[in-house]
Amino acid sequence: MNNDNNNVPVVLEEIEGLESALVVASRRLDRKRHIIAERDRVVAQHEQTIVELRHAISEHERVNIEQRHKIAELECMLAEHQRAIAERNAKIAKQERVTSERVHMIATIAEQADFVMSQAHKLTTMATAAAAAPHTLAAPGNAGPGNAPNTVAPGGVPTSDVALDDTASRTDDDTGDEMPESSHTAKRRRPNQQALEYMHPFVLIGQDVLAEIVRHLTGRQLVPACAESRRIAQELAGLEPFTSSIPQRTRAGLSELAGLHLLRRSDADLETLGSDLLRWLGLAEQPGAVVFGPRLCYVLVTLGGIRLERMTGAILDNIFRSIMGRTLRSLLVVTGSATKNMSADKLCSLAKVWARNLCDFVVEDGGIKRLQKAATRCNKYYMSECPTDANGNHCDPTGEVAKRVLRDDSNDSTIFLGFDDAHDLEVLCKCFFAIADNDVDKPTAERLRQIAKN
Structure with missing residues (x-):
């Protein structure tokens, strides 16, 4: 009995020690739980960051693809511009050759x-x-x-x-x-x-x-x-x-x-002239192509070589057939009202009206500079209305766009449509006094004289 009483303090002391150890262990466990929770929070943050980074990578890849498409489009545009520059250089070279030929012709x-x-x-x-x-x-x-x-x-x-x-x-x-x-x-x-x-x-x-x-x-x-x-x-x-x-x-x-x-x-010169005029009218490679009325009128007045009142359908048809090897009746002519074949007399009448309208325009609207501006504006409007083919070239095979432009923009188009080079119009105006001498009044004739001199 006495021994048991003597062991009680020892047991109590051991219990207190165990309780202290339990408290320490509990605290350690709480700290570990806190550390684990903190680590879980950090892991969650990292996972969120990874998701955001993946989203950003996807967005960058999409932008990269769009930029590649845009680069491809720019390369296509660059190729088209280079082709247009090459065509323009070829056209300039052709114009220089034509100018050289004209200088030789003038001589x-x-x-x-x-x-x-x-x-x-x-x-x-x-x-x-x-x-x-x-x-x-x-x-x-x-x-x-x-x-x-x-x-x-x-x-x-x-x-x-x-x-x-x-x-x-x-x-x-x-x-x-x-x-x-x-x-x-x-x-x-x-x-x-x-x-x-x-x-x-x-x-x-x-x-x-x-x-x-x-x-x-x-x-x-x-x-x-x-x-x-x-x-x-x-x-x-x-x-x-x-x-x-x-x-x-x-x-x-x-x-x-x-x-x-x-x-x-010579016959060779006339054959060359006929080939050039056929090419200028668009009939060299496509004999059945449509012909713009104003361009044909210019050719007829120039080939006629006589005053307007002496121009007849028979003479013009004879000259045209001798140079071109074709009759005027065979041409498919575009005007503001229709696209059709016309008789030589009808085309002769159209050429006279066109010549007098051009004469009136030069006299009344300010001469050559105004003429060049009107011709440029008219043809830019026509080109803007024309559809483009797969190569980007403007095309109007049936002449429907030209007919619409001739009808809607009748003030200038009936005179200038088809004249890309205003130099032809300037040269025509310089020799127009002789053609229109008997068809205009004296003030108009005097004005044409001044244009011819200048």
């Missing part, structure tokens, strides 16, 4: 003008002689109506005699209209279809220009129908060598006469 025209003026001097002498004997101007051995060979008068009218009738054909300076022929001259005219068949078609052009030169210099009308006159016309047309020894005279005023660019052309 050739100047040379031909010397020949024409020497012939005009010879005809002036003949006109003086005709004042004393106005009935015939036949070569020696062919005097008289019965022996004079037949030929074709200016404008394609066959005749059997020649006369320089001052009374019958003098021009009224106040009105610009020619007086009617005398009955004596008209009575001696008779058809000669054989002359039309065997003579070169450009003899007609040469005769017309020859008649214009004589009228401008002498005030008389030439009706070539004898051997001498026919020889002169054939020399001017380049069918015979030029043999005149008449000295050269001034070329003043000859630049105002149309058609000189067709004089004394």
Whole structure:
């Protein structure tokens, strides 16, 4: 009993020690639990960061893909720009070549003008002689109506005699209209279809220009129908060598006469001219392609080489067929009202209206600079309306866009549509006085003279 009582303090002390140890262990356990909770929180934060980083990586990958697509588009645009630059350089090279050819053509025209003026001097002498004997101007051995060979008068009218009738054909300076022929001259005219068949078609052009030169210099009308006159016309047309020894005279005023660019052309030159015009009209590679009305009118007025009132469908069709190898009727022409084939007479009428409208535009709207601006604006508008093909080229194979533009923008498009190079219009305006001389009033004619000089 006493021993048990003696062991109680020891047991109590051990219990207290165990309790202290339990408290310490509990505290350690709490600290470990706190550490574990803190670690769990940190792990959760890291997991959240990983999720955000993965999302950011996905976003960067998407942006990278978009940038790659954009880079590919920019590379395509760069390739298109490079192709456009190459095409523009090719076009510039072509324009330089055309300019060089035109400079050469102008030099050739100047040379031909010397020949024409020497012939005009010879005809002036003949006109003086005709004042004393106005009935015939036949070569020696062919005097008289019965022996004079037949030929074709200016404008394609066959005749059997020649006369320089001052009374019958003098021009009224106040009105610009020619007086009617005398009955004596008209009575001696008779058809000669054989002359039309065997003579070169450009003899007609040469005769017309020859008649214009004589009228401008002498005030008389030439009706070539004898051997001498026919020889002169054939020399001017380049069918015979030029043999005149008449000295050269001034070329003043000859630049105002149309058609000189067709004089004394060889067959090879005319074939080249025809190829260039077919290519310019878009008919070289596609013979059935549509032709813009204004462009065709420009070609007809330029090829006609005669004043507007003398232009006829038959003459224009003959010239066009001789140069191009095609008839005017075969062309598919685009106007503001339709796209169709037209007769030569209808196209001749359209060309006259176009020429007078261009003349009025130059006189009333400020001359060449305004003309160039209007042509540029018109063609930019047309190009903006045209659809593009797979290569990015503007295309209008049926001419529907051109017809709509001609109809909607009739003020300028009916004159300028299709003229990408305003230099052609400028050159045309410089020679327009001779074409429009008898179709406008005196103030307009004077204005055209100033344009031609400048």
